Amino acid sequence: MSFFILSCNTHYLFCSAQMAEAILIAVTKIGSILGDEAIKAIIAKLSEKVTNLKELPVKVEQIRKHLNMMSNVIRQLGTVYLTDELVKSWIGEVRNVAYHVEDVMDKYSYHVLELKEEGEIADDVVGVEKEIQLVVQLKDQWLQPSQLVANPTEMERQQSQDSFPEFVQDDDLVGIENNRILLTGWLYSEESESTVITVSGMGGLGKSTLVSNVYEREKINFPAHAWITVSQIYTVDTLLRKLLWKIGYIEQSSSARIDKMDVHDLKKEIQQRLENKKCLIVLDDVWEQEVYFQIHDAFHNLQGSRILITTRKDHVAGLSSTTRHLELEPLSQPDAFDLFCRRAFYNKKDHMCPKELETIANSIVERCHGLPLAIVTIGSMLSSRQRLDIWKQTYNQLRSELSKNGHVRAILNLSYHDLSDDLRNCFLYCSLFPEDYHMSRDSLVRLWVAEGFVQSKEKNTPEMVAEGNLMELIHRNMLEVVDIDELGRVNTCKMHDIVRELAISVAKEERFASANDYGTMVQMPNDVRRLSSYEWKDDTALRVKLPRLRTVVSLGVISSSPGMLSSILSESNYLTVLELQDSEVTEVPASIGSLFNLRYIGLRRTKVKSLPESIENLPNLQTLDIKQTKIEKLPLACQGQETPAPSSR
Template sequence: MAEAVLLAVTKIGCILGDEVIKAIISELSVKVTNLKELPVKVEQIRKQLTMMSNVIMQIDTVYLIDKGVKNWIGEVRNVAYHVEDVMDKYSYHILKHREQSRLKKILKIKDYAVFSQIADEVVVVEEEIEQVIKLKERWLQPFQLVPDPLTEMERRWSQDSFPEFVKDQDLVGIEENRILLTRWLDTEETENNVITVSGMGGLGKSTLVSNVYEREKIKFPANAWIVVSQIYTVDALLRKILWKIGYTEKPLSAGMDKMDIYDMKKEIEKRLENRKYLIVLDDVWEPEVYFQISDAFPNLQGSRIIITTRKDHVAGISSPTRHLELLPLSNPDAFKLFCRKAFHNMKDHTCPEDLETTATSIVEKCHGLPLAIVTIGSMLSSRQKLDVYKQTYNQLGHELSNNDHVRAILNLSYHDLSDDLRNCFLYCSLFPEDYPMSRDTLVRLWVAEGFVPSKGKNTPEMVAEGNLMELVHRNMLEVVEYDELGRVSLCKMHDIMRELASSVAKEERFASTDDYDTMMDIRRLSSCEWKEDTALKAKLSHLRTVVSVIPSSPDMLSSILSASNYLTVLELQDSEITEVPKSIGSQFNLRYIGLRRTKVKALPDTIEHLSRLHTLDIKQTKIEKLPRGLFKIKKLQHLFADRFVDEKQVEFRYFNGMQAPKELSNLQELQTLETVESSNDLAEQLKKLMQLRSLWIDNISAAECANLFATLSNMPLLSSLLLCARDENEALCFEALQPRSTDLHKLIIRGKWAKGTLNCPIFLKHGTHLKYLALSGCHLVEDPLEMLARHMPNLTYLRLNNMHGASTLALSANSFPNLKTLILRCMHDVSELNISEDALPCVEGLYIISLPKLDKVPQGIESLRSLKKLTLQCLHTDFRSQWDTNGMHQKTLHVPEVRV
């Protein structure tokens, strides 16, 4: 179903039965036909559009080759977009009228003009719908619903086919995995009889398993390879298995065809009795596939079932010790595979010297995906000229996304998505190649777009985060980094998957990434360079979203605002924007403004008119003061704002908070407030902001601690808290900080302590809930590591910065069992660090920076077997020689990155 149609139908449905518009119409002194008939016409539009939507639900443009049908679907989208615009305008003015007139039901002249205009537009929409209905009758004939070759290729995957056997010499980079799979097959254990192999489409799961299967099946008297794919039935699967394991009774009409599911399971169980078996279920999409047929397989010693899948939750069928997750090939293996295909007729498959640089660039752009590497290598095998290679590199994404074989494999993943997941997936294509997308940003953007309404007790944010995790589990997004709670923090989209998403997004008119020739009626635009062009402006009249993640023209924003009236999302972080025009106040539909790291110095007062604004991000801008009108936006949920810090203060703080006006308490739906300056009345204002989940406070004085911390303690939903003192000499007392929220897992404190110990309630009583802790500027006599390890066993991230007092730090056995990152920085009094055996069993990153008195390698550092990243940057001149003398090198520590 086209995303725009869904949105339109939903929004039209919300208008039906609107008592306000009925009251307005009944109060009119002048009988205006268009206005009186508006509810009736809206109902007619809803029914007609629902009918067309039902048709589109059964058709997807990717599955059609008939241009007439595709054109008709395009016309439906145009009407749906028009309806969406009209309905947004209608709902905005209804809301505005409610707020202005409250209990009064008098329609002012200017209101009459607006609603009359809306009614006229509805008449136009009605005519457009009638037109597309006529076009449907003319264009949409049954014989035109012809599946294209791509569809047939996908369907063949779901038939009883077997992947082409690949010779050993054509396999690259899988030897380790092949040995592991073979070892799992060779054992005689009865438990762990299910093996799963997972990874995104195109990684070579079937290729690997088929190679092992062909080698090892002779050891299994009963063996079968079954391709499951997305479309399957239990009885069809059982029939395939029966046939493969030797059911040959004739005639079939008297045997297998007469069996029901129960009979077939019993027959399979009978034929496998005392016969060691190897069954491969290839391309499984849902765990139910296995559970629906598993009772047909007897638990025989040494028998195995191998499942290949693109989904992590299917891979969870097996024991973790029998799950193999395929990863992209390393650069050397990827280049070797490319050469095997591109130069198959040359001795040793050697790449010619004049092609090597360009060939390397082509392979790197494939990001280790064997499907892409083999496809491009085979295509270039007969075209070994430098200019051809350069041309291929420049259009590599297009070549791959339009290759039938590549697209058929990746499309299977896309077409398995629900409508809301498709929207979220396509949205990711707006970001550049290899761009690390933040979980929090994606969640807020998806919510602003309306992709993820609340479900039951789950907020839209919770639903959006669930969608993100679903795309990760389906291997359609790659995880770059996890946060302290084990959640995805940063993710990215594989380039080939992104090309697929971009291609579909353009075809669906969902979004365009800097392609000015296809912008007509595009709802979302990702632009790298803005072209000042009158004709281009005309194409943007219905634009809803602008995402610009790299520098853009300073004139871009003015151009967009003058061209479009329906913007929902304006994400311009890192752009060259210097000023926000006053005309932004006319963007009544705007829900998200992102100006992070821009050169904007002020926000216009007209921002107070953005009554639907949910998110405002002005972090790291040059804005010094928040406009007073901002606090009239009662729907605001996320406010990110801070000021650049003076270079002299960098050691203590990285940013300054914004001054909080008295109207702050008006924002009662606020969930995020980062960062606000403390004041005498801040505690009172915060008492009305009980929806806050993330709160960062700067410039706290000792006198404000008691009231402020008592208020913070009563916040039921608080999960992230930053507290920064006025300066490094201001001593704060934390006795009153006793959080009621068990969700508070992230705590950042900058400043001295009123008492020289860590024995206060936030640590002693709440410590077990904390996962992330960062302390800066504290003056402590005792060793902080010992105390923190005792009271905070669940920490996964710990940063101690600019701490004074303790000369010796010790990490005892079993301390910090869950810690993954430890940062010790600017601890000027520390001269010794000892690490006991079994300390930090899960640590992956250890960063020791600027400890000038530390004159020897930390004792016991070699015991950190899980370590992946180690940084040692100390000021002592003898440290490097001490490091070399102790022989602490990369091989000993098994650390891929060591900095000394």
């Protein structure tokens, strides 16, 4: 059983950035309610019999104004001022109010339309008013004007418009040619026996990029080939199943189902399919030697085969002979500057750096210490602004960040801080998925829309806006493209593990999301808003009460019963997203029908065979993903929902 835990050091600059986004969601929901003619009419009618409802719209508007003013104050804070613990504590109180407002507004819009709990809604709004008054008093009582001074060097945000560089092509890879030739030569060396090749180096040096380029060029010359991402969290049977699928395994009957095979059966099946075949197998991002030793007997006796391993760890690099080990080094200054210009000036002829920016550009590149991840990230960030003063501000901020962080992390911090408001939640949301997880474009778009992170803009639907956000995050190197579809669109993407560590640390600090292993779930704070786990074990003996929970992303639930799921569904009235893809769950509790706020249900590749009739009671359901399940019939009310069509696997 394995989980990913949200735990890393966080730096203060995130507080103002993410806090503004928390307020943005609350304010957006208030705006939707105040502009809803149906709600206005119902409030007017109800106020005739419930006196304290008459001024409800006015009170809600006042809450919106207060939140906007708080947002403006927080936006003025520079990163230096956020090292002040009093300021940080006050920002935390504002965040709590914003989260409470979001909950109350969801409840408001539903219950008013349903003509339910009129008096309770009014009481909730009054409660929020009191919280806001307390936050204002705290600011006036404890914070001095000097602590809230605007930062004169705050960076301009100028989001690039609809124009993104193409996905990475060979011409965009700088400084790898010699290493590519070396690795390719090792693939075709004279050794007749199976040979292990290792590529090592610190995070951000481009190990996977180099090996991927070699693999894609040369795999056609190997009758069997497979790329397996290992990462820190893995199980042997999962790795072997991945390998079996990659080498072309096709299930012939239910008795030969791959999910029923144990490790011994999986290895035997792999051996049979690879027999007398020369193969190329990449094990990407390996942290322990044990990984190789646990699975290598499935393929190590193959004649002329090559096993390519990428790793950050020296002891893993020792799996190969010294003559088949490549340790990557940082880029030289000329190559580093070339790579920077290719990203910063991607839309200029020959990617030439303007004369007036050459000096500051060289200084910025020097601070990247030859690390490709750092170079392309900051180059992408600066690509939409070509002003000398902005670049100087960026350089000064970078110097400040470098005093607290390593080179890559410092640059990623700046890049996160530079994201526009509507991108930050989309970025942090990706930390809910396991390390190296391939996130599909369609799923991310639907999830972001369901969460309320994107709104219609001009003639663009929320889905179109979400796709634009995805492309912007890719352009900024905050997400990496894994593959594209036949139309040239992004099909799946992932987070570099260093970028994900950043997202996890911010998500934890801002109480945006949390995850715990099975044994400590019960110890989580009861105001957690998003819960993420991987292969969580569902047990009837464990009960949790999470009244503020809005999202559950739990991929691969190991379920012997619906105990934990039933507990969450019965206690989490504000739940918006329930993602249980690839889980062993066999049924959905009937209590799901009481979740008025539920907008997304993901059951792809689960063992659910039917849905409870109560699912018809979900008024806000947007997406019901039952792809590759055994569900054959939908409740009548769900048949108009967006339900991905079945597929073969």
